[in-house]
Amino acid sequence: QVQLVESGGGLVQPGGSLRLSCSGSGFDFGDYQMTWIRQTPEEGLEWLAYISGPGTTIYYRDSVKGRFIISRDNAKKSLFLQMNNLRAEDTAVYYCARAWGIDVVSLHFDYWGQGTLMTVSS
Amino acid sequence: QSVVTQPPSASETPGQRVTISCSGSFSNIGTNTVDWYQQLPETAPKLLIYNNDQRPSGVPSRFSGSKSGTSASLAISGLHSEDEALYFCAVWDNRLSGPVFGGGTKLSVL
Numbered sequence: 001q002v003q004l005v006e007s008g009g010g011l012v013q014p015g016g017s018l019r020l021s022c023s024g025s026g027f028d029f030g031d032y033q034m035t036w037i038r039q040t041p042e043e044g045l046e047w048l049a050y051i052s053g054p055g056t057t058i059y060y061r062d063s064v065k066g067r068f069i070i071s072r073d074n075a076k077k078s079l080f081l082q083m084n085n086l087r088a089e090d091t092a093v094y095y096c097a098r099a100w101g102i103d104v105v106s107l108h109f110d111y112w113g114q115g116t117l118m119t120v121s122s
Numbered sequence: 123q124s125v126v127t128q129p130p131s132a133s134e135t136p137g138q139r140v141t142i143s144c145s146g147s148f149s150n151i152g153t154n155t156v157d158w159y160q161q162l163p164e165t166a167p168k169l170l171i172y173n174n175d176q177r178p179s180g181v182p183s184r185f186s187g188s189k190s191g192t193s194a195s196l197a198i199s200g201l202h203s204e205d206e207a208l209y210f211c212a213v214w215d216n217r218l219s220g221p222v223f224g225g226g227t228k229l230s231v232l
Contacts, residue, residue, distance in 0.1 A: 105214040
C-alpha cells in the first residue's frame with residue numbers, strides 16, 4: 001500500500017536551517033508529483049511547494065520563496081524540503097503529500113504522510 | 123485569513139444530514155475545481171472529494187460535493203459518530219498561483 005513517511009523535524013533556532021525528508025513506498029515514486037504542506041492551529045493548512053515527477057518543474061508559496069528548496073531523488077524514492085532562515089512563524093507540522101491531476105491547477109493530494117513537527121524557537 | 127472561507131464549526135445528530143460551505147471568489151472557486159479533505163483527530167488529512175463532486179475509491183456515497191459559482195459545499199448524509207472531524211476545502215487560486223485551503227470546519231456529531 002502507498003506509504004509516505006516524513007522525518008527530520010525538531011527544534012531549531014530562529015535563523016537556522018533544517019532539512020525534512022519524505023520516503024515513499026508502495027507506488028512508482030518517480031511517476032508522481034509531490035508537495036509539502038504544513039499545518040498550524042493559527043493558519044490551518046498551507047501549501048508550501050510542488051515538484052513534478054521528474055523534478056523539472058517546481059513552484060513555491062510566496063512566503064517561502066528564496067528560503068525553502070524542494071527536491072527529490074527518485075532513485076531513492078525520497079522527497080526533501082531544505083528550509084533556511086527559519087522564523088517562529090514557520091513552526092508547524094509538515095506533511096509531504098502525493099499529488100495528481102491533469103494540470104497543476106487541479107492538483108489533488110491523495111496520500112499524506114503522518115507529519116513531522118518543526119519548532120522554531122530560541 | 124484564508125481566501126476561501128468556511129464556517130468554523132457545524133453540528134448535527136446521528137443519522138441526519140449536514141452541509142458545510144466553502145466560499146471563495148472568481149480567482150479560485152469561480153474558475154477551478156474544489157477538493158474536500160477530512161482530518162480525523164491526530165491523523166493526516168484524507169482526500170474525500172475531488173473535482174467538485176467526485177469520490178475517490180473507498181469513500182462512502184454518504185459524502186457528496188457540489189459547486190455553484192464562487193461557492194462549494196460538502197454534504198454528509200446519515201451522519202455517524204465517526205464522521206466527527208475537521209473538514210477542509212481546497213482549490214487553486216489564480217492570483218496566488220497555488221492551492222489554498224479553507225480554514226476548516228469542525229464537525230460535531232452530537
